[in-house]
Amino acid sequence: MANIVRSLSDSVLVLIPALGLAATLVGHLTTRMAATAVTIAVLLDTAGLRHLLLEATRGWLHDSHNPSWVTVGLVLFAAAAVGGSLLRKATLSRVICAMMCGAQIVVLTAFHQLLVISPIQAEEARETALVSGLVEQGGDFRSLCGVAGRACWLGSPEEVASEVGEQVAHSDGIVRLLEDTADRPNLLHSWTEMILPSTDEEGLMNVSVVKADMNAALVMVDIEGPSRVLDTAKQAFGVLAVAFHQAWITLGLLIIWRHRNLYYQGGRWRTEG
């Protein structure tokens, strides 16, 4: 369910930039042009353009596996383009599209911070408090192994690094931490990270690493619990993003449809032609 909502909201996010870019190119947006722009955007998105752009720009522009960065780039590019075109000729279509792009940036940033980032940070703080509480009480968190989907690896740091590297996807951070802290006898680290952001099976992973002496490391990985938190966050974000886009696109297109020939010049609105 979370992935369906996520996929829907991802597709919806490109509609306002598509309208913005169309208004930038043609000045006055007609209903046919708006429909064409929206259709092309949906088709390109369905064809996987987002992933193609992500792959094409990786290495020289960014180092991320998260296709959401392409959406962010597209939204910002469209806002800048339609904003720039206003300086050339302020048609009503461009003004409305610029407002829609601006509102999209503000609202999505707020939704993302409140509905996704904050719950993830709360989940990280909760797990850290649980782990550090157990360590303070009994030396390690072995009692949590096997509880609510938590998997553990115990042994020498080298052995644990090699086993975790083989058995856990996206284990680079854990392996690097164990290698970098090989000379430290005491260690307690707990963090939360995204996994598989380039596929549908994206999730969240709580990782805890403890060392009581140089030769014994305990690594605990929990994917089930935090991924459930992420799923709830994705659903909330997706539903609100879709509702917001529906409202803005409907209102924006209605205004453009009624007043599409207007443009602003010399301190007043004039009709084209």
Next chain:
Amino acid sequence: MMLLRKIEERLRPDSVLWLLPGLLVLPFFTLASLFEEDNLPNAFQSVSTSAILWIPCLVVIAIMCGKFRPIHTAYATILFALYDSLRTREIIYDLILKVIDLGGNPNWITLGAMVVPAAILLVATIWRATLFRVVVLVSALAQITTLTLFHTLTVIGPITVASEAEKEFVEQYLEARSEIQSLCGIQSRSCFSGSPEGLAEEFATSQLNPHSTVKLLEDRAGKGPALFTWTESAFAETADEAMRHITVHIDEKERALVMINEEAPTKSFGQMKIAFSILAGAFQQTWVTLALLILWRHGDYTWTKGRWRRS
């Protein structure tokens, strides 16, 4: 009445400046709450329990007057200030409590204060449709819909997930270690142990006052091993609202352990309250601004004989 009309006319009721109280009420209210209240979630919560009632106040004005004049915005603001400062919500809550059990949650009054005037305005609009009534009705219905959506997504959903996670965690921890005592003190979990009857008596007289825990301990006494975990809201009728996960474990020897985890869920609940209030406030500001702009330009239209006419 004539005197009031004369005073109103002297105040230049159609001046655009009268829109300012409506446009600025939410920012002022939010700033005042942030300065007044030390607890950030509670400061934001006052937005979602009080400030959102500005639209229902405008609904009341729209029921009484069909044609919009900018001074109506100031009337709505005065009505809202009276509602908030006279603690009307608490008074109505206490009165209704004598008739209906509201589960200790005064937010039902806030919901009622939004729904009832909107329903009356709907009837008034069907009787005589003016643009003022239609715009305010749309705002009120949109507010009810979006707040329900925001509440479900930002509060109910995360609480359900957290509750299920705690339940699963405690169940599996008990299964793996045959005890949950070692969780006491972790993440500020407080524990109480003893016989079910003794604990029930202890809780019945304590400040914590968890009715459901007492009832459960009384019901389960002498009935063998049991494990229950649930999440409940504590002290919803005061500002010190909290969330807590409660676990009751009774072993084979009829020894009961009650574990209360309040700190972490209350912290998460605080974040939910902030998220909900910011979304509710941002939505309200947008709708109020748009609605007042439309009403300022077209507030004197009436729907007669199939078309909008200026009165």
